[in-house]
Amino acid sequence: METIDPGAAASAVRYSRGAMILHWLIALLIIGNVLGAWLSEDLPKPDRAAIMGLHKAFGITVLLLTLVLIGWRLLHRPSPMVETLKAWEAALARVTHWLFYILMLALPLTGWAFVSAASQGKPVSIFGLFGMPALPVGFDKATVGTFKDLHGALGTLMVALFVLHVAGALKHQFLDRDGTLRRMVPFLK
Ligand code: HEM
Ligand code: HEM
Known part of the structure; x- marks a missing residue:
């Protein structure tokens, strides 16, 4: 039997569907970009270029999705944190989330700036559809x-x-069992 304290479970209000979709889309694109940049380093030049072409387009997509997510957060009241969090846990989560938002903007912007400078002002192709x-x-x-x-x-x-x-996320799921993960995962009971 799971030992979720009923008070804690009741307080584990889910993020809205839109916030979840944006969270997981952005997370996947970022994970793909880090793996792509690292794993393609020693590949032959054309393969590296193809992967980095996707890296640039994914990165700009992260920038745009993050602007949408920030807009969403400004228009919707954020879902309240799990009530049973200790003060240090809530503070650490807040700092982490803030730093994430800053990096979700700053990483694509510095990548874009780097490519702009290195290519002497050429537009960045977005999936071959248009250029930024x-x-x-x-x-x-x-x-x-x-x-x-x-x-x-x-x-x-x-x-x-x-x-x-x-x-x-794993500590709260498997040690504290306080319903934190299900706030962001639609299919978790
Ligand atoms: C690079 C990948 C990721 C980024 C950039 C990211 C970013 C964020 C941000 C910014 C928030 C705060 C949302 C808000 O309140 O506005 C958040 C919440 C959350 N994330 Fe992630 N995330 C990533 C990957 C993951 C993964 C892999 C998991 C699960 C293993 C996860 C689980 C959660 C959970 C459970 C919350 C809600 C926390 C709470 O209750 O306050 N995230 N994430
Ligand atoms: C979420 C967005 C992004 C993430 C997570 C990300 C992550 C990374 C990482 C981890 C590296 C490897 C750095 C190293 O090992 O020194 C890298 C390299 C690179 N990134 Fe990004 N990046 C993002 C967005 C962008 C954007 C938007 C562009 C350009 C439009 C870009 C262009 C590049 C380039 C050209 C490199 C190779 C640098 C080199 O030649 O050493 N990135 N990126």
């Missing part, structure tokens, strides 16, 4: 290097935050 204009960041070597390093460092930070976030 280059960001006006300058084309000199120092600018290219700065955005490349920044993009890489933010990518590492994103991975660290992801590990913390998933560890938190």
